[in-house]
Amino acid sequence: MLPHKKIESALQAAVRELLPDADTSIILVRPCDPKFGDYQSNALMSLAKTRKLNPRQLATDVLAKLDVSEVCEKVEIAGAGFLNFRLKNSELVKNLEAAVRGEHLFFVKAASPKTIVVDFSSPNVAKPMHVGHIRSTGIGDALQRSLRLLGHQVITDNHIGDWGTQFGKLLLGWKQILDRPALERDAIAELERLYKTVNAECDADPTRLDAAKSELVKLQAGDEENLRIWREMVKLSQVQFDTIYGRLRVKFDVALGESFYNPWLGEVVASLLTRGLARESEGAVGVFSDGSLPPKEDPFLVNRDGEWIADPALVRKSDGGFNYMTTDLATIDYRLKTWSPDEIIYVVDDRQSPHFKKLFITFTRWQPDAAKKVKLVHVGFGKIMGDDGKPFKTRSGDTVKLGDLLDEAEERALQQVTEKSPELPEAQREEIARVVGLGAVKYADLLPNRQSDYIFSWDKMLALQGNTAPYLLYAYARIKSIFRKQEHPEARIQNPELILAASEEIALAKHLLNFGLTLEAVADEFRPNYLCNYLFEVAVHFSRFFENCPVLKAESDAVRHSRLALCDLTARVLKQGLETLGIETVEQM
RNA sequence: GCACCCAUAGCUCAAUUGGAUAGAGCGGCUGACUACGGAUCAGCAGGUUAUAGGUUCAACUCCUAUUGGGUGCACCA
Numbered sequence: 001m002l003p004h005k006k007i008e009s010a011l012q013a014a015v016r017e018l019l020p021d022a023d024t025s026i027i028l029v030r031p032c033d034p035k036f037g038d039y040q041s042n043a044l045m046s047l048a049k050t051r052k053l054n055p056r057q058l059a060t061d062v063l064a065k066l067d068v069s070e071v072c073e074k075v076e077i078a079g080a081g082f083l084n085f086r087l088k089n090s091e092l093v094k095n096l097e098a099a100v101r102g103e104h105l106f107f108v109k110a111a112s113p114k115t116i117v118v119d120f121s122s123p124n125v126a127k128p129m130h131v132g133h134i135r136s137t138g139i140g141d142a143l144q145r146s147l148r149l150l151g152h153q154v155i156t157d158n159h160i161g162d163w164g165t166q167f168g169k170l171l172l173g174w175k176q177i178l179d180r181p182a183l184e185r186d187a188i189a190e191l192e193r194l195y196k197t198v199n200a201e202c203d204a205d206p207t208r209l210d211a212a213k214s215e216l217v218k219l220q221a222g223d224e225e226n227l228r229i230w231r232e233m234v235k236l237s238q239v240q241f242d243t244i245y246g247r248l249r250v251k252f253d254v255a256l257g258e259s260f261y262n263p264w265l266g267e268v269v270a271s272l273l274t275r276g277l278a279r280e281s282e283g284a285v286g287v288f289s290d291g292s293l294p295p296k297e298d299p300f301l302v303n304r305d306g307e308w309i310a311d312p313a314l315v316r317k318s319d320g321g322f323n324y325m326t327t328d329l330a331t332i333d334y335r336l337k338t339w340s341p342d343e344i345i346y347v348v349d350d351r352q353s354p355h356f357k358k359l360f361i362t363f364t365r366w367q368p369d370a371a372k373k374v375k376l377v378h379v380g381f382g383k384i385m386g387d388d389g390k391p392f393k394t395r396s397g398d399t400v401k402l403g404d405l406l407d408e409a410e411e412r413a414l415q416q417v418t419e420k421s422p423e424l425p426e427a428q429r430e431e432i433a434r435v436v437g438l439g440a441v442k443y444a445d446l447l448p449n450r451q452s453d454y455i456f457s458w459d460k461m462l463a464l465q466g467n468t469a470p471y472l473l474y475a476y477a478r479i480k481s482i483f484r485k486q487e488h489p490e491a492r493i494q495n496p497e498l499i500l501a502a503s504e505e506i507a508l509a510k511h512l513l514n515f516g517l518t519l520e521a522v523a524d525e526f527r528p529n530y531l532c533n534y535l536f537e538v539a540v541h542f543s544r545f546f547e548n549c550p551v552l553k554a555e556s557d558a559v560r561h562s563r564l565a566l567c568d569l570t571a572r573v574l575k576q577g578l579e580t581l582g583i584e585t586v587e588q589m
Numbered sequence: 590g591c592a593c594c595c596a597u598a599g600c601u602c603a604a605u606u607g608g609a610u611a612g613a614g615c616g617g618c619u620g621a622c623u624a625c626g627g628a629u630c631a632g633c634a635g636g637u638u639a640u641a642g643g644u645u646c647a648a649c650u651c652c653u654a655u656u657g658g659g660u661g662c663a664c665c666a
Contacts, residue, residue, distance in 0.1 A: 018664075030605070042608050055646075079609055124666075232621050258666085284664050294594075303591035310663085317664040324666050343666050350653075351660060382594085383660080390659085420628060436628090447614095448602055452595075453659075459615090460601065464628060466614040467602090471664055474628050482625055521605050530605065536613080543629065552625045589628075 002106065003071040003091050004029055004517060006041055011041060011083075014065040018058070022047055031084060031514055037084035038510055045081040055081030071322055090427065092509055093498045099512075100565045101495055105572055107516030110149030117155045117335050118144040120347035121250070124161035125237040125257075126170055126191035129244050130399035131392065131456060132349075136379050138445045138582065140347035141250050142528035143379070145580045150523055155339055160241070160257035164324070168216030169198040172208075174229050177214075187236040213319065220262075220321060234259075243309070247406055247438070249582065261330040265322040268330050269315050277365050278315055286312030287362045299357040313358040328359050329366065336370050343375040346525065350380035350451070379526045382453035392456045405461065409437035412462050413470075417589060423589065432589050437462070439469035439583040446528045467536050469583055472574060475539035475546075475583050479571040480587045482551055487565070496561035504545040505566060511541050515573050519580070528581060535577045542570050 012024040027043040045064060048055035059081045068075065073086040099105060120140020141157070148154045173194030183190040202209040234257075245251070269285055272278035278287045288310050289300035295308045302311035315326045335344055339548040346356060350524050356378035364371040386392040394400055414433035421429065444461045448454050464470045500506050518534040521527070551567060554560035575585050 033609075036609070040608090042647095045608080049646085082609075122666090161666060176646095282663085286663065304662085305590055308591095312663060314663050319664075321664080323664065325663095327666090342627095352666085353593080354661065355666090385659085416628070420626090449604095452602085455601070457601075463615080466628095468614085468628090470628055471614095474626080478626055478629085485625060518605090525605070527605080529603080533603070533613085535620050540613095544631095546625080550625065554625095588626090 002104075002108065002513065002516060003087055003095060004322075005108070006071050007039055007068050007085055010066055010068050013063070014062050015044075015047070017065050018061055019047060019051070029083075029181045031517070032084075036082070037086045039085040039087075041085075042081075044083065048081060059083060087510065087513075089500060089506075092141060092506070092513070093500060096498045096500075096509055096515060096566070096569060097495065099569055099572075100498070105515065105576055106417070106513055107150070107519050113151045113152045113153060115339060116147055117157055117339060117341045117344040118147070118347065119157050119159050119344065120144075121252075122159045122161060122348070123237075123241060125168070125234050126188070126195060127237075128192060129240065129402040131189075131402060131405055132308045132384055132399065133402055134405070134441065134445050135384065135450075136347050136349070137248065137250055138442050139379070139381060139450055139526075139528060140331055141248075141265055141579065141582045142446055142531070143345070143347065143522070143526055145582060146519055146522045146528070146531070149576075149580055152520060152523075153260045155254065155341070155351065155539075156252045158241075158252040158255040158257075160255055162237075162257035163259035163262060163327070165321075166195065167213035167219055167230060167233075167269045168214075169202065170195055170233060171219060171226055171229055172212045173198040174233070185238075188240050191233060191236065215320070217319070244406075247403075248442075249438075249584070256331075256334075258324070258327045261327050261334065263446070265326045268326055268333070269322070269420065272315060272329075272362075272366060275366065277362070278450040281310075281312065283318030284314050285316035286314045287358070287365075288312045290365065294527040299354055299361065305420070313362050318352075325359060325362070327357070328355075330485070332359075332363050332374075333370075333524050336367075336374060342376060343377060345377040345379050347379045347381070350382060353378060353380055364442075368477040377526070379450070381450040385453050387455055387457065400453070400456070405441060406438060408458070409441045409462050410434055411437070413437035413440065416464055421589065430516060432586050435586050436464070436470050436473060439473060439578070442581065442583055443469035443472075443532060447532045449529055450527060451535060469578070470589075472535055472578060472583075473586060473589060474540045475542050476571055476574045476578075476585050477587065477589045478546060479542070479567045479574075482564070482567055485552060487552075496565045497558065498565060499559055499562040500566075502545075504541070504548045505563070508541040508566065508570065511538055512569055512573055515577065531577060531581060535574060535581075538570065538573060538577070542567075542574075563577050 007029050011029060012027055015022050015027055016024055027041060027047070029039040029040060029041050032040045044059050045055045048058040056077060059077045063075055063077060063083070066075065068085065071088060071091040073088055076084040078084050095106075118140055121133060121137040123133055144154050144156050170191065177194065177197060179190060182193070184522045198212060199209065202212055215226060219230055253565065269278065272287060278285050287300070289298050295301050295303075300311055300313065301308045303309075313321055313325045315329070316322055332344065335341060348356070360376045363376070384392045392399060410433050413436040414429060417424070417429045417436065418434050424432070440463065441461050444463065446468065500509050516536070518530055545566070549563060551560060551563040554563055576584055
């Protein structure tokens with residue numbers, strides 16, 4: 001058992017003994033400023049407060065019941081009632097030696113694994129994937145990897161936008177202005193041109209819009225020709241998706257697009273109507289407020305000029321077509337019946353937050369029993385902005401295409417590798433550039449807190465110095481270099497004794513110990529940036545160690561073996577951590 | 590109009606959700622025995638956390654107001 005887990009459970013037991021009704025799940029120890037120890041608890045102060053107790057007295061009482069002498073030095077009470085824990089060197093050594101033997105890598109699998117559906121990426125057919133998609137794709141992929149690593153059963157689903165109103169316009173364009181040679185050269189560009197052209201025409205001319213709508217109605221009614229064209233558009237888009245996901249090394253267990261749910265949409269609406277949850281309004285069918293929430297918190301109400309009026313979730317349009325609320329309801333229903341998940345998480349732009357609020361409430365009203373068994377979570381993220389503070393566009397008004405961003409990243413990385421390591425063969429330099437460039441982009445996107453908007457900048461996305469993926473990869477490569485330089489690699493002893501004496505060794509070792517703590521925080525709060533920051537700190541601690549503690553030229557065999565083992569553990573944590581972020585590693589760069 | 594989100598160092602961002610002296614990177618300035626890989630390391634400068642109040646042992650974090658930005662407000666997804 002990892003030391004912080006031991007401290008945590010001992011602390012929980014001690015507190016429960018004194019305050020049986022206390023919520024011990026909130027009581028946790030977490031690393032703080034090293035000046036105040038390796039772990040700390042600040043929960044006693046708030047516990048004391050709600051019970052009108054003296055916090056320092058409570059801390060003293062808890063301490064009297066607390067025995068963590070196996071893992072910690074004497075526990076200190078500090079400040080208003082903090083408990084500061086300092087790990088014993090022997091405990092640190094014990095844990096690292098266990099890791100060296102391969103017993104763990106500083107994390108433990110979840111005690112009760114959950115089944116979790118992760119819905120992310122969701123590109124649209126006939127549109128290029130742009131920088132915006134890197135957010136959902138990168139965050140979603142990092143989260144699903146973290147959850148899997150912690151032992152959960154994960155189903156990743158790419159809910160592709162392959163059905164809906166845009167196809168009316170696309171079909172019209174395809175039939176009337178399609179440029180075949182252009183389609184063969186660059187299918188997505190041509191499809192995009194069709195859409196843009198017809199869309200502009202529709203804005204100017206209502207009869208064009210009617211024509212587009214009737215194409216859509218024909219498609220949804222099963223018209224053979226329109227279905228054939230639609231299938232071709234989907235197929236062409238799939239090629240693009242496969243290319244991008246291949247480059248990003250992102251895989252999905254299933255990719256059930258919106259069209260997959262088409263057969264059930266009528267039933268969903270019928271069911272909502274029979275249960276009295278939906279009703280007709282202005283020719284459409286919608287779910288309305290049930291009045292159970294105060295107006296301000298009710299997503300089915302909106303204030304217009306001082307009056308609260310209905311803002312229903314439409315499930316059938318006045319023309320008889322369905323929309324994404326209907327599809328999303330059918331999707332939840334299907335997922336529950338197919339996988340019985342404990343959670344479904346949606347990694348989607350924050351702007352859709354009102355939609356998900358309505359969706360989750362509507363589903364809960366529709367299937368109350370099923371809803372009790374599943375946690376529905378919208379993991380939102382901020383918008384990508386240009387440096388003018390407006391949603392990001394290039395000078396020509398388009399968004400930056402994801403493929404172009406990746407190309408540029410690899411190009412810049414190749415330039416750098418060629419400059420730094422001209423001696424490496426070209427093929428190897430290209431492979432390094434691929435990993436480094438791609439890693440830089442992914443890391444740059446994962447580093448900021450997902451909730452905040454971020455300003456897009458090429459230089460930031462493609463940076464190769466500082467708190468970036470290349471910095472982490474460089475630390476990893478330096479470790480690998482040490483092992484390559486080792487004179488007798490085969491003479492490496494199997495389970496060396498760890499000697500942690502230098503402050504840099506101890507700091508690095510203690511930090512490695514917190515890998516699992518970090519992974520759990522990532523999984524609990526769906527925030528991969530914790531892992532980015534953790535790994536950056538691993539690399540920083542390693543770099544300091546590397547500067548100050550000679551490994552191969554260590555003063556004795558024992559110290560050399562110990563440091564080699566520490567290097568190896570660092571490399572393993574870096575590799576595993578980067579892999580969890582969806583970033584590959586290279587042995588040299 | 591109404592609702593929601595945001596404002597932290599010159600720039601881009603953190604701060605594990607109410608914890609101790611607000612941290613990084615970039616940019617700027619100093620340094621580092623030819624270094625087990627300099628894509629690195631050590632250091633300096635840079636902050637009244639938009640403004641004004643409030644809550645409490647403790648506030649970037651919660652509340653109120655103000656200013657400035659963004660987003661969303663049935664038949665697009």
